[in-house]
Amino acid sequence: MLSPFVNRNAAAMLCLSSLLCMGAANAQxxxxxxxxxxxxxxxxxxxxIHWGPVAIKGTEIGWSRGTxxxxxxxxxxxxxxxxxxxSAAEWVGLAKEAGMKYLVxxxxxxxxxxxxxxxxTDYDIMNTPFKRDVMRELADECKRQGIRFCTYHSIIxxxxxxxxxxxxGDARPPETAVYERYVTYMxxxxxxxxxxxxxxxxxxxxxxxDPTWTHEHGLALYDYVRGLQPDIIINNRxxxxxxxxAGVTKEGGYTGDYDTPEQEIGAFRRDRAWETCMTLxxxxxxxxxxxxxxxxxxxxxxxxxxxxxxxxxLNIGPMADGSIESIYAQRLREMGQWLQxxxxxxxxxxxxxxxxxxxxxxxxxxxxxxxxxxxxxxDSLKLPALGKxxxxxxxxDGGAVSFSQENDTVNIRVAEDARDPIDTVIxxxxxxxxxDIAPVGL
Numbered sequence: 001m002l003s004p005f006v007n008r009n010a011a012a013m014l015c016l017s018s019l020l021c022m023g024a025a026n027a028q029x030x031x032x033x034x035x036x037x038x039x040x041x042x043x044x045x046x047x048x049i050h051w052g053p054v055a056i057k058g059t060e061i062g063w064s065r066g067t068x069x070x071x072x073x074x075x076x077x078x079x080x081x082x083x084x085x086x087s088a089a090e091w092v093g094l095a096k097e098a099g100m101k102y103l104v105x106x107x108x109x110x111x112x113x114x115x116x117x118x119x120x121t122d123y124d125i126m127n128t129p130f131k132r133d134v135m136r137e138l139a140d141e142c143k144r145q146g147i148r149f150c151t152y153h154s155i156i157x158x159x160x161x162x163x164x165x166x167x168x169g170d171a172r173p174p175e176t177a178v179y180e181r182y183v184t185y186m187x188x189x190x191x192x193x194x195x196x197x198x199x200x201x202x203x204x205x206x207x208x209x210d211p212t213w214t215h216e217h218g219l220a221l222y223d224y225v226r227g228l229q230p231d232i233i234i235n236n237r238x239x240x241x242x243x244x245x246a247g248v249t250k251e252g253g254y255t256g257d258y259d260t261p262e263q264e265i266g267a268f269r270r271d272r273a274w275e276t277c278m279t280l281x282x283x284x285x286x287x288x289x290x291x292x293x294x295x296x297x298x299x300x301x302x303x304x305x306x307x308x309x310x311x312x313x314l315n316i317g318p319m320a321d322g323s324i325e326s327i328y329a330q331r332l333r334e335m336g337q338w339l340q341x342x343x344x345x346x347x348x349x350x351x352x353x354x355x356x357x358x359x360x361x362x363x364x365x366x367x368x369x370x371x372x373x374x375x376x377x378x379d380s381l382k383l384p385a386l387g388k389x390x391x392x393x394x395x396x397d398g399g400a401v402s403f404s405q406e407n408d409t410v411n412i413r414v415a416e417d418a419r420d421p422i423d424t425v426i427x428x429x430x431x432x433x434x435x436d437i438a439p440v441g442l
Contacts, residue, residue, distance in 0.1 A: 036231050037257060037273055039148070040201065042348040043101035044306050045339075047332075048152070048277055048315035049091070050106050050284040052113045053077035053128070055320035061285035062110030065158060066169025075123075075159060078113060082129035086322025088141035094324060095147055098332035099339030101347075102148035104204050104313060105138055107193055109152075110167070112159025116197065120189050123159055139197045148201035151193055153186075155221075155237075156207030160185065164212050179212050187224055194228040205238040215240045215254065222255045233257050235275070247274065261310075265301065268308040268355055268439065275311040276301075280328055286317035292327050295334045296422045302335065302346070303372045303423060307361025309351030342396050342425050345370035353437035354383065360423065364434035370396075371412065371426040376419060377442075383410040384440045388430040396425040 054061045056077050057069055065074040095103050108114050114124035116135035125134050135151070142149035158167030162182035164174055194200060203225050208218065218239030225234060234257050236242050241254025247261035249272070258273035259266065266274045278301065281290035293301070298314070305312040316328045339346060349363035349370065356362075359381065360374040373381060385408035393403040393412065397420070402413045414424055 034257065036233055040102070040233055040311065041273060043148070044311050044346050044349070045098075045100050045302060046102040046104060046148075046150075046275075046311065046313045047095040047098065047100045048104050048313045049318065050109065050152075050315060051318045052106065052109060052111065052115065052285070053081040053320075054111065055083075055286045055318065056080055058286060058288045060283050060287075061106070061317075062154070062156075062158070065111050066167050071158075071167065071169040074111065078123065078128050080129070081125075081320070083318075083320060083322030084130070086130075086132075086134065086137075086318075088134075088137035089145075091138065091318070091324065092141040092145045092147055094329055094332055096145055096336075098336040099343060100147070100314075100332075102150055102201050103138070103142055104150040104152050104202060105135060107135060107151040107153050108157070108189070110154045110156040110158055110207055112157040112163075114189070116193065118189055118192060120185055120192070121160075135193075135197055149197070150200055150202035150204060151197070152204040152206060153190060153193070154207040155186070155205060155213055156210060157182065157186070165210060183217065187221070190221075190225060191228060194225060194232070198229055198232075200229065200232055202233045202235070203238075204235050208237045208240055208242065213240070219255055235260050247276075248272075265304050266308055266310045268351055270309045270351065270439070274309075275313050276305050277313040277315065279315045279317075280331060281317070284315055284317060286319050286325070292331060295331065295338075298331055298335055299338050299422055300374055303363075303374075304356050304361050306346050306349060306363050307351050307356045307372065338422075342423075345372065345396065345425055345427070350435060352439040353386070353434060355439055355441040357442055359442055364437075367391075367430045367433055369428040369430065369434045369437075371424075371428065373412075373414075373419070373424040373426065374422070376414075376416075376424075379413065381412040382442070383412065384442065385409060386430070386437050388432050388434075388437065390428050391431055392429040394427050396427055399424075401426055 050061050052061055059068040065071050112123055117126045117133045118124045139149045157163045160182050162177045164177050164179050166172060166174060222234055222238050236249045236256030236259050238256050239254045241249040243250050245262045247259045249259050258275055261276045263278055265276050281292050283290060302312050318324050345363055349365045352362055354362040358375055359377055360372045363370045390405050390410055393401055395401045399418050404411045412426060
């Protein structure tokens with residue numbers, strides 16, 4: 001095992017050495033030039049899971065501590081937490097049915113409760129009535145079912161006595177806290193996770209906005225985690241560079257492998273990897289009678305994200321008994337059914353070259369462009385000059401489509417009564433690489 005204090009250059013050299021040993025099968029990720037991100041950028045779709053004792057209350061994880069739920073009551077919820085219907089096989093199986101390729105579990109949210117057997121604290125799953133290591137079961141099940149296991153870990157910990165600033169409703173005096181002692185605690189927990197539950201696909205950090213966390217902390221933590229597992233992917237929330245909910249990393253030497261738009265679809269961008277994280281309902285943790293996005297919105301959100309050259313990390317919040325509410329499961333299975341028919345236009349693609357708009361979005365790979373038409377602007381869809389000839393056009397559902405091409409202008413026609421109300425997916429075969437075409441709007 002590498003020293004946890006290996007510096008960035010040493011970690012990079014070790015990572016490069018291991019990648020060279022893998023051979024040419026792992027080509028560099030086209031967006032970032034970083035081989036580590038290849039599997040992730042090809043996967044395009046993952047499951048986010050926010051879960052913990054707060055599901056008993058049905059309020060938001062972390063944020064409801066000291067607001068909707070008094071801090072003392074919130075911190076004691078784990079004593080009642082007994083999710084007897086939890087099944088790692090069912091959770092991971094649902095992710096697989098949905099067509100998701102990776103799963104990100106909240107190992108620890110801002111509330112400090114841990115979903116694994118941590119030697120650093122008693123505030124964990126093993127001290128609930130349930131007494132089962134949820135994270136171990138999920139990590140093992142992901143391996144069995146071919147899903148990449150990943151973890152979310154908040155830098156914030158309002159439960160820990162040394163974390164500053166205190167959370168809302170917390171009466172403990174700040175003078176008793178030693179923040180750097182908390183940082184050491186967090187690193188020890190991360191060591192437990194990476195070395196004990198890995199190899200992980202992603203370490204998804206959050207909570208970097210508090211003023212106690214500095215740019216220097218971010219750089220050091222990135223190096224520390226990469227030292228534990230050189231090929232791990234780490235998001236930009238490890239550092240201070242994230243620009244609000246848009247999630248774009250600001251200039252100035254900030255670290256992190258990809259950007260993290262939250263509850264919104266990121267802007268089209270090919271030169272920097274990004275991933276939209278979004279809730280299937282309106283809350284990250286389970287909420288009774290929550291409003292759930294319909295099938296059309298879910299599919300079009302996935303398509304618009306991939307059409308912008310990003311990934312979609314779609315969140316569910318399991319219930320307190322460990323089961324996943326039926327409406328969530330239904331929606332995910334509907335997305336999986338759609339991906340069974342149209343997955344070639346999502347997995348392993350790049351966004352563009354035709355920019356997303358009111359009409360829909362496009363994806364591409366090799367010599368193929370996939371048009372995802374949500375709204376037809378008229379009798380036909382007129383494409384801008386592509387600089388390539390179209391060899392053939394087909395609909396992925398086998399329906400009728402016609403096209404004409406004159407002076408690089410391509411017109412696509414589908415009869416109005418034959419258009420898919422969610423997404424008419426049309427594949428264009430070109431006489432050259434689609435990635436050679438500069439992104440262009442309609």
